[in-house]
Amino acid sequence: MCFKSQLSDPTGALASWSSNTSVNICSWHGVTCNSTRQPSRVTELDLESLQLTGIISPCIANLTFLERVHLPNNGLNGQIPPELGDLQMLRYLNLSSNSLDGDIPSSLGKSLARSSSLKVLKLGKNNFDGEIPPAVFNSSSLVRIDLQQNNFTGAIPQVPKIMLKLQYLNFMSNSLSGSIPTSLGNISSLLYLYLEGNNLIGAIPESLGHIPGLRALTLTTNRLSGEVPLSLYNTSTLIYLDVRHNLLVGRLPDNIGNLLPNIQTLILEDNKFEGKIPASLADCTSLEVLDLANNSFSGAIPPLGSLQNLVYMDFSLNHLEDPDWSFLSSVSNCTQLRNLHLMSNNISENFIPSIIGTIGNLSVLSLSGNRLSGPIPDSLGNLEQLTELYLRDNELNGSIPKSLGNCKNLQLLNFSHNSLDGSIPAELLKIPSLSEGLDLSHNKLSGVIPQEIGSLINLGVLNISNNRLSGQIPSTVGQCIVLESLRMEGNLLEGSIPQSFMNLKGIREMDLSRNNLSGEIPEILASLNDLQYLNLSFNDFSGVVPSTGVFANATEVSVQGNKRLCSGAPMIGLPLCSDNSKRTSKSLLLKILIPICALSAILLSCFFVVHLKRRRSKPSVQDFREQEKVSYEDIAKATNWFSTTNFVGSGSFGTVFKGTMAFDTNPIAIKVFNLNFHGALRSFYAECEAMRSIRHRNLVKIITSCSTIDPSGAEFKALIFQYMPNGSLDMWLHPKVHGYNNIKVLTLAQRINIAQDVSFALDYLHNQCVCPLVHCDLKPQNVLLDNDMTAHVSDFGLARFLCIDPSSATNSSTGLSGLKGSIGYIAPEYGMGGEISTEGDIYSFGVLLLEMFTGKQPIHEGFKNGMNLHSFVKSSFPDRIGEILDPNIMHEIAENNNQGDLIMQSCIVPLIKLGLLCSMELPKDRPEMGYVTDEIHAIRTSFSNNLSRDEK
Structure with a gap:
């Protein structure tokens, strides 16, 4: 009852536990007694899976005859009571799948050391941390140890020879470090060893290869290197070997089929194995899973038709060949085969x-990815069990076989990036099981979209x-009510968007661009609440253009290139819509205002004549600040009424237009804020406050601002800047992202100069302003x-003065919907609620520096499993830095034969090192901006001297 008092029992599972002495304790739910005593x-x-919560009371140790404690799959928390170590008769302890934390009590470890009864210890799937106590291995009676999926750190303890009976050891998914102790090989009784993750x-x-009866070994997802010892391949009892996601090298033994005759699962994926696949694998007749993907295996794939038990085979991402299809012919004998992956090999022109x-x-x-040619065979329609079919990135031609309609279990089909022609067969669209995806993009398909798509x-x-594809979008598309992504861009479709699209309630992405669609944009698109990209x-x-729903966010919608569209607000590079309903009421007003305006114009003309005579030259952009405040009409005229031809780009809170004022021919950039966006008004005031206080040659120059109302009576805010004719650095680093193919690339000298310019700007903001200013969105x-x-x-909409109290600051970036930058450039400490600091800008600068010299964005699609731009660069620094540099830089270095190596060592390597230092995870590890500026200046000087010597 004391044990129960510390628990919460929401399902009433312990209702039978009562202090009523008339009820026999041995009949309580989950309680077993020894009837012979x-x-x-x-x-x-x-008490497994009873949704119990609370702590394990030390009272449990008063049950001194306990032999078995089985409490898995509950919500127990807190630490293991040390008193459990006093249970001298305990032979089984299972506390797995709870929320227990802390260390394993030393008393429990000592109990293990002196215990001769405990056989099973299962503490997996909790939150235990600290090091694994060596005493865990000091019991001669233990048969099973399971500590998987915790937070244990440090090295695996050395194992004494006292472990005479241990058969099962599981340390999967922890944070253990160091090397695998050789003493694990002393556990001669071991059958299963799991060290994954x-x-x-x-x-x-x-x-490990000397453990005589070892049946299963899992070393997945570590950082192990070197070759797999031959002794391990020679463990004839092994039925399961998984070493995927490591850094292992070497070749497979030619006689592997004789060495591992009983192997059922062999997984070597994502390592650096090379050489040919041994033909003797065909002798591993018990094989069910064979995964050699993502290595450097080469040569012809041997015939493996004798593997009658094979269920899964993956040879993807290697350099394998099958010139006469002998391998594929032999695999037709593998009657149990369910999965066959040959993606991205050298099976070309077949x-x-x-x-x-x-x-x-x-x-x-x-x-996929094999440069296969010719038609898709009709025989694929015989594969009635097929659920997923991938043939993307080949050179296939001809039509899509109608026989695929026989694959009634098909869930995903991808034929993209080929040269398929003809129409989309209606039979393909009648497969009711198609649910995961249908991708026929980047082919030469023609004709109309069949009505059967519904x-x-x-x-x-x-x-x-x-x-x-031509014709209209079938209204039956609206029957695909589960659709989340719809891509129809780049065809010859015409007509209007069907009203049936209102049924696509779960749609998140829709791209209908680059067609001949016409009519009005239906309001139903604004009602699709999950739509995030249109x-x-x-x-x-x-x-x-509608103004609600997805249309309220300019970053989620693109409507450029539609010349007959207009907008009620100047936020998406469109002209303002004329309001015909107001023309009648305005006519009377005009009759009154015209004479007044004419008289005013005469007076103003006289004023300007006198004023212009006093000036020696025409006012320039630099003098513009002295002019009267510009009006809404001035800005509208300057941008040709917010025409698409004047559209420059859009950001989080507004749209930028290029313009020219009537009294100055120099171009200007006009940033119009969309005040419908949450935080836009605050961003406007923040930018005004910042730009009012700072002046530097490497900061964008503000000319004036406009704060008024537009013709509809809505609030209007805009900032006018000096126009930058060469656009943004992002356009030069990633021209294809912006739709440019012919833009000139940045030279190495330009990249170094830009890095220095940006460092000068940040050094000024951090160290030379009266009040330090953090940009927050570099x-x-x-x-x-x-x-x-x-x-x-540019763009100081999130900037923050450090000497201003955050609670009273109008420009606090923490108030802008919690934003402190842009994804990929935000300092890690901001994501954990850290205070804004100059170190955050330095982190962003480090990422920017790495991006400038690798050409990769920090949100590059190739960065997975926790990798980011910093770790990507660090993994190749400094010896393999040439492998990750922007190819344009490498081409420039290659052309400079005399100074290439010198430039690499004296300029590029130091700059990459500086980028890594600035983007360190901890703020205290990042250098101060003054130091960064000095280092880049020294690198630039060295680079200039090298070029000068080369020219001489």
């Missing part, structure tokens, strides 16, 4: 043989973009380039 003693406590380094000990249709039980087939009521992703650009839409989009390619830092 008088009086009876509690020997087992079994840690931070283990070094080589696999040869001693037709897909029709024999592939005889692998009757095949469920997943991937032949049969795909379970489809989540539909991509038929970049083909030659691209209607380069069509022939007309009328008013990124390539906010670095603008003038005629001379001099860099100017």
Whole structure:
């Protein structure tokens, strides 16, 4: 009852536990007694999966005859009571799948050391941390140790030879470091060893291959290196070997089939193995799973038709060949095969043989990325069990076989990036199981979209973009009510958007751009609450653009290239819509105002004549600050009424237009704020406050501001800046992202100069202003380039003065919807609620510096599993830095034969090092901006001297 008092029992599972002495304790739920002893003693406590919460009371140790404690899959928290170590008769302890934390009590470890009864210790799937106490290995009776999925750190303890009975050891998914102790090989009784998901380094000990009865070994997802010891391949009892996601090298033994005759699962994925796949693998007749993906295996794939038990085979991402399809022909004998992956190998310029249709039980087939040619064989329609089919990134031609309609279990089909022609077969669109995705993009398909597309009521992703499809969008698309992504861009579609699209309630992404669609943009699109990206650009839409729903955020919608569209607000690069309803009421007003305006014009003309005579020259952009405040009409005229031809770009809170004022021919940049966005008004005031107080040659120059109302009576805010003709740094680093193909690339000298310009700007903001200013949103989009390619830092909408109390500051970036920058450039401490500081800007500068010299954005799609731009660069620094540099830089260095190595060592390596230092995870590890500026200046000087010597 004391044990129960510390628990919460929401389901009433312990209702039978009562202090009523008339009820026998041994009949309580989960309680087992030893009936042979008088009086009876509690020997087992079994309370699995009862949703119990609370702590394990030390009172449990008073049940001194306990032999079995089984409490998994509950919500127990707190620490293991040390008193558990006093249970001398305990032989089984299972506390897994709870929320327990802290260290394993030393008393429990000592109890293990002196215990001769405990056989099973299961503490997995909790939150234990600290080091694994060595005493865990000091019991001669333990048969099973399971500490998986915790937060244990440090090295795996050395194992004494006292472990005479241990058969199962599981340390998976912790944070263990160091190397695998060779002493694990001393556990001669071990059958199963799981060390997956840690931070283990070094080589696999040869001693593991000397464990006589080892059946399963999992070393997945560590940082192990070197070759797999031959002794491990020679463990004939092994049925399961998984070493994927490491840094292992070497070749497989030619006689591996003789060494591992009983192997059932062999997974070597994502390492650096090389050489040929041994033909003797065909002798591993018990194999069920064979995964050699993402290595450097080469040569022909050997025939493996004798593997009658094989269910899963993955040879993707290697350099393998099958010149005469002998391998694929042999695999047709593998009657149990369900998954066959051959993606991204060298099986080039081959037709897909029709024999592939005889692998009757095949469920997943991937032949993508092999430059396969010819037609898709009709025999694929014989694979009635097929659920996923991947043939993307090949050179296939001809039409899509109608026989695929026989694959009634198909869930995902990807034929993208080929040269397929003809129409989309209606039979394909009648497969009711298609749910994961249908991708036919980047082909030469023509004709109309069949009405049968509405049969795909379970489809989540539909991509038929970049083909030659014509006709109207079928209204039946609206029947695909589960659709989340719809891509139809780059076709010849015409007509209007069907009203049936209102049924696509779960749609998140829709791209209909680059077609011939017309009519008005239907208001129903604004009612799709989950829609996060909408691209209607380069069509022939007309009328008013809706202003609610997805249209309220300019960053989520693109409508450029529709010349007959207009907008009620100047936020998406469109002209303002005329209001015909006001013309009648305005006519009377005009009759009154025209005479007054005429008289005013005469007086103003006289004033300007006198004023202009006093001036020696025409007012320039630099003198513009002295002019009267500009009006809404001035800005509207300057931008040709916010025409698409004047549209420069859009940001988080507004749109930028290029313009020219009537009394000055120099171009200006006008940033119009969309005050419908939360935080836009505060951003306007923040930028005004910042720009009012700072002046520097590497900061964008503000000319004036405009704060008024527009013709509809709505509030209007705009800032006018000096125009930067060479756009943003982002446009130069990633021209294809912005739709540019012919833009000139940045030279190495320009990159160094830009890095210095930006560092000068930040040094000024941090160290030379009376009140230090943190930019909070440094990124390539906010670095603008003038005629001379001099860099100017812009966009101070999130800037923050450090000497102003955050609670009273009008420009506090913490108030802007919690924003403190842009994804990829935000300092890690901001994501954990840290205070804004100059170190945050330094982190952003470090990322920007790495991006400038690698050409990769910090949100690059290749960065997965916790990798970011910093770790990507660090993994190759400094010895392999040439492998990750922007190819344009490497080309420039290659052309400079005399000074290439010198430039690499004296300029590029120091700059990359500086980028890594600035983007360190901890703020205290980042250098101060003054130091950064000095270092870049020294690097630039060295670079200039090298070039001068080369010219001489």
